[in-house]
Amino acid sequence: MPLVKMKPVLLEAMEQGYAVAAFNLLDFSTTKAMIKAAEELEAPVIVQVSAKTIKYFSHKEVYNWVATVAEDSPVPVVLHLDHCKDLNVIQKCIDTGWTSVMIDASELPFEENHALSLQVVQMAAKKGIHIEAELGQIMGVEDDMDVEEHDHLTDPADAERFCKDLDLAAFACAIGSAHGYYKGEPKIAFDLIKQINSRTHVPMALHGGTGLPEDTIAQCIAAGCAKINISTNLKHVFIESFLDYNKAKPTDFEPLRYIDAQYQACKELFKSKIAEFGGTGRAAQVLKIAA
Ligand code: 13P
Numbered sequence: 503m504p505l506v507k508m509k510p511v512l513l514e515a516m517e518q519g520y521a522v523a524a525f526n527l528l529d530f531s532t533t534k535a536m537i538k539a540a541e542e543l544e545a546p547v548i549v550q551v552s553a554k555t556i557k558y559f560s561h562k563e564v565y566n567w568v569a570t571v572a573e574d575s576p577v578p579v580v581l582h583l584d585h586c587k588d589l590n591v592i593q594k595c596i597d598t599g600w601t602s603v604m605i606d607a608s609e610l611p612f613e614e615n616h617a618l619s620l621q622v623v624q625m626a627a628k629k630g631i632h633i634e635a636e637l638g639q640i641m642g643v644e645d646d647m648d649v650e651e652h653d654h655l656t657d658p659a660d661a662e663r664f665c666k667d668l669d670l671a672a673f674a675c676a677i678g679s680a681h682g683y684y685k686g687e688p689k690i691a692f693d694l695i696k697q698i699n700s701r702t703h704v705p706m707a708l709h710g711g712t713g714l715p716e717d718t719i720a721q722c723i724a725a726g727c728a729k730i731n732i733s734t735n736l737k738h739v740f741i742e743s744f745l746d747y748n749k750a751k752p753t754d755f756e757p758l759r760y761i762d763a764q765y766q767a768c769k770e771l772f773k774s775k776i777a778e779f780g781g782t783g784r785a786a787q788v789l790k791i792a793a
């Protein structure tokens with residue numbers, strides 16, 4: 503089926519108390535694996551991509567991979583641009599057919615961040631799509647952004663003021679999570695998630711999903727996170743599954759068997775995360791409102 507927009511998918515998840523898994527694709531095979539994983543579990547899925555990956559391939563290639571696999575799939579698939587501050591990349595995603603984009607201007611002061619986010623809201627509105635924006639910087643390394651450890655969490659009043667006129671599909675903010683593996687024990691401010699959600703009424707995107715224990719994820723979802731991002735975990739499985747195959751079969755030089763071992767390992771990761779976030783069996787209901 504055609505790609506679906508992100509906003510109705512996340513509003514449904516927020517209402518029903520689960521989260522939609524969002525994975526950062528790396529190539530065609532990982533794209534296919536995430537959509538097939540969603541199919542096997544009859545779940546919605548967000549296929550997202552970093553600006554760095556788009557720059558390595560191209561808008562057209564990435565769009566074609568996702569649209570082609572989604573077209574033959576019965577489950578709802580969103581194509582989303584992850585953290586991006588380059589308006590040219592964002593505009594081209596909108597023009598090419600992305601069904602959601604993120605502007606990350608969180609490094610700027612509040613007013614500038616809000617103004618730039620509003621500009622992207624207006625760009626996206628021309629194609630009838632909504633956006634994800636960020637207030638308060640999420641720690642860790644993502645793409646070319648490296649945010650040092652800090653303890654400044656997003657203020658609920660600021661969050662309300664920020665979201666008020668943006669009509670966001672998803673809101674990202676600093677609630678204690680971090681991109682990459684956690685150095686110590688993750689300290690998520692569950693109560694803050696609740697406070698922010700009660701003031702914004704916007705589905706919250708939990709960044710830094712890699713390395714969060716299951717009970718932490720469950721509490722984040724219970725507090726109101728409706729989109730959970732996984733990237734680092736996939737990067738590791740992608741590389742390790744390839745290397746492990748070579749270790750196990752050092753004399754095998756048939757590339758398709760390597761590619762398949764990698765594909766299967768990535769698909770298992772996607773299935774386990776979709777199930778953990780509560781997405782299993784949700785596709786049909788989502789399609790009633792999002793298709
Ligand atoms: P991880 O790399 O920690 O999984 O975070 C992914 C993310 O939030 C992408 O925006």
